[in-house]
Amino acid sequence: MARNTHVAADTSAPAITQILARFVANHPSRGWSDAVDHEAHRTFYNWLGCAIGAARHEAADAALAAVAMLQPAPQATVLGRKERVDMASAALVNGITSHTFDFDDTHLKTIIHPAGPVASAVLALAETRGSSGRDVLDALVLGIDVACRIGNTMYPDHYDRGWHITGSTGMLGAAAACARLLKLDEKKTQMALGIAASQPVGLREQFGTMTKPFHPGGAARAGLTSALLAMHGFTSSPRALEAPRGFVQVVSDKRAWNEVTDELGERFEISFNTYKPFACGIVIHPSIDACVQLREQGIRAEQVERIELRVHSLVLELTGKKEPQDGLQGKFSVYHGCAAGLLFGRAGEDEFEDAIVTRPDVVALRRKVQATVDDSIDEAAADVTAILTDGRRVHVRVDHAIGSLQRPLSDAQLDGKFTQLVEPVLGAERAKAIGQACWKLGTAPDVRALVKLCAA
């Protein structure tokens, strides 16, 4: 039987399934600082805007058409739409839309997008049960802690192997969060984590297809249904996460168990969550940011002779598309990103529409961007010089882009992003009302009032 050629099994792992279950079941409500609780509000708010914003995307249409074949009961809201579906399907579809624009939150240490799986599962369950906003936030913080700590345990090996880590840890976060919301005891929470451990969702090969956003949705559905199974006595291995043939060892050669236990209940991974200001991969953000800053200094496209951009080689490796032909390609073009930043002062989903990416003035400006590789510049930085027609040179250096941990989006900037995403779907009045409700989520007696505002 000794055919295994992989790294040696670790038979002395700590009992992390039990440790996490005990933590999730027993940690006090709001047992963290005001800063952590505020970050939970911001995470929820950002996630909700992304989900509503993509509600009319063809991925949502296709997913809902498939769900309709199951004739679902109208338990929970599909955000930004009029359909109501069973809570597992709502978790699936809202998880899909929240990641469709690639505009959701990022836990930078693991590049997990934690809210997609966790919040999508929690809100669908909370709406069905009429839970309080406090209970939702507690579940969100704890669920995200579970997903990101397991991510820390395995990253980068797990991701390098080809797993889309958002969905392959998200089912654990969703299971933990739903177990908390259902008030399962430690033992049943442990079973829920175990059932979810058998259901990782996500391959990096799917990037560029609808199955990428399916990953957080599928993870949300898997986690929610795992909690429901555990609630009714379904059993799993109490060592499903750490055993030699358990989840972590099967999908990762890195097994830094201390990442689960270090400062558990004192440090919360949601503290390190970030929100994108631009609707594209993070590697372009410093370049866009620099061009937005040029615009803020009064520089206009018609004044520009050329833009000299110096970036790390990774930036061009991932986003070096010189002549993007449509919106999706635009997301992989640092040239388009720079043009959008300077022309519009922003790069939301609208600035990655086909019509914008192919607009003559946009095309003309991006052709003026000359990129040079300079590996002395950090991956998270960009160095931009605008050479103007009058000969002036204007230099902007961005060491940490807006939206990074060092320069987080302000609450007002989150409001702006939310509005930009939600207004086209639900109108200005509704967008404003939902925003106000989100900032007060911690005191809401029943989340159904908020959710009702999110239906079309």
Next chain:
Amino acid sequence: MARNTHVAADTSAPAITQILARFVANHPSRGWSDAVDHEAHRTFYNWLGCAIGAARHEAADAALAAVAMLQPAPQATVLGRKERVDMASAALVNGITSHTFDFDDTHLKTIIHPAGPVASAVLALAETRGSSGRDVLDALVLGIDVACRIGNTMYPDHYDRGWHITGSTGMLGAAAACARLLKLDEKKTQMALGIAASQPVGLREQFGTMTKPFHPGGAARAGLTSALLAMHGFTSSPRALEAPRGFVQVVSDKRAWNEVTDELGERFEISFNTYKPFACGIVIHPSIDACVQLREQGIRAEQVERIELRVHSLVLELTGKKEPQDGLQGKFSVYHGCAAGLLFGRAGEDEFEDAIVTRPDVVALRRKVQATVDDSIDEAAADVTAILTDGRRVHVRVDHAIGSLQRPLSDAQLDGKFTQLVEPVLGAERAKAIGQACWKLGTAPDVRALVKLCAA
């Protein structure tokens, strides 16, 4: 970015996602020999008996209680019960029950239990649509071919790493089978396989818990919903199976692509499916078989002084429990297996009930079994000598146990197994009627007539 320490990515893999999709979408109905088609009937029949037989198990109760929280539409039958649920949940629950007794079919080359994921998905979908028996059998043969060929591609490395291969290939088989039943074209079938590729279900750590049978159920649900998504235009990578960050390379270091393409459409993996005569791990079967043969030679327990059993070391490693305390432990005791074989002439689920495992005459007889390791004996063989109180020695050598490819269960023996499983749940008359319908499945105009007989 070159942090990957795993075996090198294979960038020249053949386009197996497309190849399998084309095969599944285009292979002619009943495009195989009578022998293959007969094996498909046997596979379906054996699977149905296992699923009905375990219908009242507590795993089914727990799963159905969880499903009930989604208020499912009454689209499809839970086999052996009165509940009707949506087709995805029916696929889940029937997949669970079909594997609950560990009594289902085995593709020995990969130890995949292929019918659980595939038949559970197909029948739920077929009932909802009123499909013909012919269409069900076509989907079953093709779906099992996909799952087992992917299994051949990765086994044993994938299994050794800790994946429960039944559920981690089964979602592909289920997706293929449902795509076929839905008559999806090649392109959409390819998308269905791709969506399913992101959702493997199953860790070996779960053995001994309800999450083990959850794996084929979860895979059935994942495959069915993947096909529904693809039907409505949901997209995935067209190289989801073979790309460097696609399914096979992410979960296995063995990538024998020729296992997908060799004799595709000529050799069918369902030909190599086997059915267990005994409700326990295959490694004990030769020993039980030998003791059944002793009984058939007229030997009775009271005549036995002792039984000398010689087996490969693996048999005692996996099933060496000398004093099992309950039914589940009994399944891991070659000693109990021998006692059951000699006392009852069979070892079905009934012979692994707690009351039997602890019955004084059973306990007394198994204590007379003396096992010796002899690695010159094959893992699939057993050498048994009964020493009788009158001094006689009776020797039985089993080189291939009943139920193996070399000594398959006859159709009549399958009838016996089916009856033993189904009668306690649905009664003798119904068991007989279902059996007759199963043997004629290929000519059934609408499977709903058969399924109706399977509801309690």
